[in-house]
Structures are given as C-alpha cells and as structure tokens.
Amino acid sequence: MGTRIITLCYRKIIDARSQKEWEKLVFEDTWKEFKMQSQLFNQENRYTTFSQLLLHVPASEKLHFLVSAAAVNYIKQLNNKIPDIVNNIGKIFLSFSKFYFEIINSDLQHKSVHSVAINFYSDPLRWHETIGDYLLLSADADGIEGQTSLYKIQPFVNIHSLQKEQNDGAIKR
Amino acid sequence: MERKLFLRQGFAALGISFIAPLANSCKKNDVTTDTTTDGSETGTGSGSDTCTVAPTETEGPFPTKNPSAYERSDITDGRSGYKLTVNITVGQVSKNCAALAGAIVDIWHCDAEGNYSEYGGTQMQSTNYTSVHFLRGRQTTDNNGLVTFTTIFPGWYQGRATHIHVHIYNASGTSLKVTQIAFPEGSGSALLAVNGYSKGMSGYTYNASDNIFSDDKDGVEMSTVTGDKTNGFSLAIQLNVP
Numbered sequence: 001m002g003t004r005i006i007t008l009c010y011r012k013i014i015d016a017r018s019q020k021e022w023e024k025l026v027f028e029d030t031w032k033e034f035k036m037q038s039q040l041f042n043q044e045n046r047y048t049t050f051s052q053l054l055l056h057v058p059a060s061e062k063l064h065f066l067v068s069a070a071a072v073n074y075i076k077q078l079n080n081k082i083p084d085i086v087n088n089i090g091k092i093f094l095s096f097s098k099f100y101f102e103i104i105n106s107d108l109q110h111k112s113v114h115s116v117a118i119n120f121y122s123d124p125l126r127w128h129e130t131i132g133d134y135l136l137l138s139a140d141a142d143g144i145e146g147q148t149s150l151y152k153i154q155p156f157v158n159i160h161s162l163q164k165e166q167n168d169g170a171i172k173r
Numbered sequence: 174m175e176r177k178l179f180l181r182q183g184f185a186a187l188g189i190s191f192i193a194p195l196a197n198s199c200k201k202n203d204v205t206t207d208t209t210t211d212g213s214e215t216g217t218g219s220g221s222d223t224c225t226v227a228p229t230e231t232e233g234p235f236p237t238k239n240p241s242a243y244e245r246s247d248i249t250d251g252r253s254g255y256k257l258t259v260n261i262t263v264g265q266v267s268k269n270c271a272a273l274a275g276a277i278v279d280i281w282h283c284d285a286e287g288n289y290s291e292y293g294g295t296q297m298q299s300t301n302y303t304s305v306h307f308l309r310g311r312q313t314t315d316n317n318g319l320v321t322f323t324t325i326f327p328g329w330y331q332g333r334a335t336h337i338h339v340h341i342y343n344a345s346g347t348s349l350k351v352t353q354i355a356f357p358e359g360s361g362s363a364l365l366a367v368n369g370y371s372k373g374m375s376g377y378t379y380n381a382s383d384n385i386f387s388d389d390k391d392g393v394e395m396s397t398v399t400g401d402k403t404n405g406f407s408l409a410i411q412l413n414v415p
Contacts, residue, residue, distance in 0.1 A: 021236050025236055033241055035346060036277075036346045036348075039340075039342075039348035040348075043348070062291060065290075069243050069309070086227070089226070090226045090228055090230065097302070098300060099299060119299065
C-alpha cells in the first residue's frame, strides 16, 4: 500500500450549551447576524425560525454564507489551528485554511435554539500507518517527512478526502 | 438538557444526546480527564467529547470580541477593477428627510466578472476564510447620515442592469429598507466608460428593461457617478427610510 494523503474535517457544534469564551462569542454574534440578515428574506416578518425560512423562502439558504461573516474574525483568531482536536500527547496538531460555516437551527425569538457548526478542513496529511486505533500522521504532504502524530478518530471528525500516492510518487485521487 | 430546548432542537439535539452518554461512560474508566493540572478548562465543546486524551496545552489564544467581517470601509478584498468610492446618505422621511445618524448600512455587489461572494453551489464546499466576503461591507452613518465605502465599479450579469444592493437597519439592527442603487447610463457616463470590463456591453440589460429599476420613474434609486477610469469613480446617492 502506498502512502495515503488525507484531509480531516472537524465539525464543531456551537450552541447554547457551549462553555468556552470563544464559542460563546461565536454563538452570540452569529445569532445577532442571523437576526439582521434573515430580515432580507423575511420582510413581512412572517417567519420566526430558520427551518420555516428554508421551507418557504428557498433563497434563505444563503444565510449560511451571510451569517458566516460574524464568525470569520473569530476563526482568524485561531491562527490556522483546528481547535479541540489533539494528538495522543494532548497537543493541538491540525492546521487549516479552509472552513464551512452552517446554521443548524435558529429562532428569532428563542436564542437557546440557535445552533451553528463550523467545519474545519485540515491541510493535507500523510497517513503512514495504522497502529491499533491510531492513525500515524504527519503534517507535511509535500514529501518532506515532518514530525508524526498518533491520532485516534473521534466523533465529529471525518476523513474528508483521500488520495493514494503511487510507487512513482504520483498522486492518484 | 432543558426539555424545551430539546424539543425545539429536534434531530440536531437528538444526535448529540446519543453521543454524550457514550462519551461520558467511557471517561469513567479512562485515565484521561477533562481538567488539566493548571485547572484550565479543556472541554472540547459540544460534540467532540470522546475517549481520547484531553488537550494539555497552554490556554490560548484568548478570544476577544470581534466585529462581523462586514464591518470595514474598504470592501475590495483584492478584487480587480476601477476604483469606486460609494457615498450613501441616509435620510428619514418622517423627519422631512433629515439625516439619520447611527443607521447601519450594508452594501454588496458583484465583481468585474459579475460574480458575488457566496458559497458555491455544492453543500459543504469548503472555502478559504481570508477573503470570503469580498465586495460586502457594513458601516454606520455619521451625524450627516453618511457612510462611505471603497470598492470597485461593479460588473454586470445576464438579465440585470449594473447595481449595488443596500440594506439599511436602525442602530439596533431592525430592517428599515432593502433597496438597490442604479447607475446612470447615458453618453459620457461611467457605465459606458467602464464598458462592462472584458465582457463589453453586448447583451446588457439597460435600466429601462431592468425588472427592478424600470418602474423607478422618479429616479429615487438613481445615483450620481463622477470621475474617470484613471482616478477612479465616485458615486453619491441619498436613500430615505420611513
């Protein structure tokens, strides 16, 4: 088996139960932005929830993108490091430059219902071996061997993409 | 979990509820803990709890309150095109069109090719976060009711005349008006000078045929545009809210 190049996706859920300061700021500001931006699709104030809007005003699908602006400056504060996800020695080890923000649920009248997800897509990783439950990964996918990390896939983390490196070094999707 | 919250969240809550008990039961028999020796909080946020080691790193970076990415005057974000300064004055009809201070003004428009910043068509398509909201901005009116943006002259796309979208809110974020700004298009106009960038003007929808602007007989959506391609253009309009 040739070495495989993968990217991981961590889907971080932020809702009324989120405890960390960063999460609370994202929660508060995305709800505020949802209230502002949703008026564009709800000019007669007919609907109160995101699901009603999606059902009756298909264009409100754009709210995922429009509301993401309230989260972007907080995402920048992470300095390209995917939060929460650590290797087997407890260190944050995944870097990212791509994300996808989504509104899971929201309600103009009940903030407690507001719930969003930020999907962090890791930069490419080289998957060298599988040792027990752990993947042996290194960050540098460009061929130079970097430091490796042992990592156990956990809930809300997915292998988002996979490429196989053939014997001649070429990458095959 | 509060019953009300659970019921309102439906399936989203259900998914998390299934995982949480499993994760907790696992933790009881595991040497890993949720608390680091320095007492810092290491909970991994909703949904990411699992039977793996907890983060053991210095806490940080510390988050600070940050405005929405829309809140900037220069909304160009590296998009190429002729410079355009947009000056919007907000008036209040109920006060004889006197300037409205403290109003929040959002604008957005397409780039030189006619494309908006938005997610691609595919769900879950990832985007680099650095300039994802290009050509979208938010400013608050000053005592003269004025906001100013620096941007590029918009391009055009099939079926529409060149335009800029505007959404005006009061200071607390309640919508006051959603409208669009039209561009003069006669001889000597900036629109003809820009000439649709690389697209040219073949197939262009002029204001009289535009679905939005064709009924604007009084020209309340029509802006004044001065300047040239070398020094940039300047747009001015007064928009009145109820």
